[in-house]
Amino acid sequence: MNLSTYLRAGYPGLVIISPEEARAESEIASVCNELGRHLHAWSSIEGLASIREERVVACSDPFEALDHVERLFVSEEPRHVVLMRDLQLHLDQNDPLLVRRLKDLIRAGKSRGHAIILLGCRMKLPPELEHETTVIDFGLPGPDRLREVLHGVVESATLGVLDAGVTELVLRNASGMTTVEAENAFALSVTECQAIDPSIIAREKARTLKRNGLVEVIESCPRLNDIGGLGQLKDWLARRAGAFGEAARAYRLPSPKGLLIVGLPGTGKSLTAKATASAFGVPLLRLDMGRVFGGIVGQSEANLRTVIKTAEAIAPCVLWIDEIEKGMSGVKSSGSSDGGTSSRVFGSFLSWMQEKDKPVFVVATANDVSQLPPEFLRKGRFDEMFFVDLPDASERAAIWSIVIAKFGRSPAGFDVAALASACGEFTGAEIESAFEDAMHEAFAESCEPGMSHVRQAISRTVPLARLMDGTIESLRKWAKGRAREAAKPQAKAPRGSRVIHGAN
Structure with missing residues (x-):
């Protein structure tokens, strides 16, 4: 998260979307301490708290809280950063007075070097605020952060020093989880078997991903030898099996982008997608594109961001999208049928496929290629496109x-x-x-x-x-x-x- 850069550049309105409120607040506090900024945090329960002075002003109403923020923003020194925790729930009420109040304060903060940060697990701002704020990416925890969590659990359970190989496998299995989810999984493993078992961590991660309904971990995958025929496709995959390893990185070999498999139902497209993960020796995630689209305004875009963050946190991995034409079928009429949501999600997904630098190999299967938009088939989205005919x-x-x-x-x-x-x-x-x-x-x-x-x-x-x-x-x-x-x-x-x- 490049929060420090944005604050030093004078950005007055920032948005951080993350389910990890505690970790996000910890990093915000660390950055403010480093820059000498006074951090204040508001919630509808606690009111407006000054982190440095350990002083709390009771104010559950957002208007009352923003009145106190205005008093903070009067002077240029010291510079203040105000973290608003629960504002999205109030913005959902479409109160024009609240929107105007927040917009005026962001502009006042700009003139005096202060900033307001909106934090939540989802964030859909009204158009009046979209151009006044900047969304900062806050990814899932990386290996170093997960290692700290693991060390804390091991130390508290007095398990001694873990084997290096076990540690790396545990961290790989925990990638894609939040710090809270990982800590819970580590603690559960200790409770069940008095040790940190990588298989338990993988099982809990699979349950966690299934809970959000967007992606799931496929634990048991067939091998390429379990597929009859498809010789050219299997050879193509086998020749790229080592492209995610250390030797490939040392060779400066770009990570493969993905593969599109087109053919009739029953031709082994899904079987091949599963076998790809076995051939590459990486986890397999299955994405149901239909579940990405939600009924709440802004939910579809937030769901896609969650999918991308999860896949990139688990990377290297294979992301399998089965019958992708069904998930993309509403793109052409999106402007009149859903306010352009499908088009925005589709455009964001294509941009990510084109520009992603994390080793996420996308395998998409399609039965009816005529339903896919032409831009989806353009070179650069996938490394190769294969047609699966009837076997001889x-x-x-x-x-x-x-x-x-x-x-x-x-x-x-x-x-x-x-x-x-x-x-x-x-x-x-x-x-x-x-x-x-x-x-x-x-x-x-x-x-x-x-x-x-x-x-x-x-x-x-x-x-x-x-x-x-x-x-x-x-x-x-x-x-x-x-x-x-x-x-x-x-x-x-x-x-x-x-x-x-x-x-x-």
């Missing part, structure tokens, strides 16, 4: 082997080549569904699934490719010259005989 016979045979082994049976007990020929229009998801169907039938007969059960399941399945033949051809036509084939060229078969790679 050899790929289907590989998928059958993977699916059969997944359910604890030996692929050697089945003629996978014959099965691949029998399901020429199946997707990988449909192959898995057919084998599940065969297992149910075999279980009802109190026997093991065999070729006859699987053939019958295949005959009962109507593949999606038959229902979406026009869509498939349209996608192939669009992808030609725009996207790379996910399958290796030598594995390519005539159109209409390819099927999808792995369950979605």
Whole structure:
């Protein structure tokens, strides 16, 4: 946080958005002490408190508090910084008198070198104040701050000195949490097992992220070898597996930006997104773009900032956005349907993707590319765009082997080549569904699934490719010259005989 620079430059109105009120106040107090500024803090419960003089003026009403602030701003020396904690709740009432009062005080502070700081977990200012204030980024705690919290918990629990490797793993698992959340997780670990267990920290972080409903940690991810076919795409990912390590940084290699995977449902796009994290050896975060958009004014933009801060705090990581076209579908009509919220969120997201300097690898999947805005597909947003077509016979045979082994049976007990020929229009998801169907039938007969059960399941399945033949051809036509084939060229078969790679 560059608060010191803004105060020295004379910025009179500052906004800090953070759920960590205590940590933010601590850093504000440290900066004010360093600059010799007198810090005052107001809340609707405590009133206006002078931090240096330990004196409190009882005033729960914001107008009364601002009257006291005006008296502080009369002189040029000493310079005062006033921290307003609960003002957003009052601004939500759309009181024009409060807006005017605050605007006048910010201007008065500018002329005499004073400043007002608005602090809250969300902040949506009226247009009259937007150009009078500057938002300061206050990120989640970094490794050094989390290390201090960990040291405090270890010391209070008298656990002794932690192993260096364990410490680094604990800090990595705690990244993306607030100091309070991390401290609680460390304390819970001590309570459960009388030690700092990295797996408990990772579990608590996953619960924390699920609670806000925006991103979640996917803990168990498949490997690239668990995907049938998609040779070129898997090779591309494997060649970038070391791009987040120390050697890559020493080589001055830019971190990969991301990957867009386009194809029909069931073609293994989601499976590939999950396997990317395993290939890179980094955590996987799943973002539901639909949940970013909230009903309260300003909530959508705040949600996106939370997502970005979380991803960058956990980095290096993979951020997976499934069926991204659904989250972006309202962008074109945003001006008339939602006051431009979708467009603003979309623009902010694109800007972050273009300019991000943290190692966050974005994997986006899309079924209907026609719904994506053209600017989203421009080079520079993603490193590469792959098109996943229907798999050919050899790929289907590989998928059958993977699916059969997944359910604890030996692929050697089945003629996978014959099965691949029998399901020429199946997707990988449909192959898995057919084998599940065969297992149910075999279980009802109190026997093991065999070729006859699987053939019958295949005959009962109507593949999606038959229902979406026009869509498939349209996608192939669009992808030609725009996207790379996910399958290796030598594995390519005539159109209409390819099927999808792995369950979605």
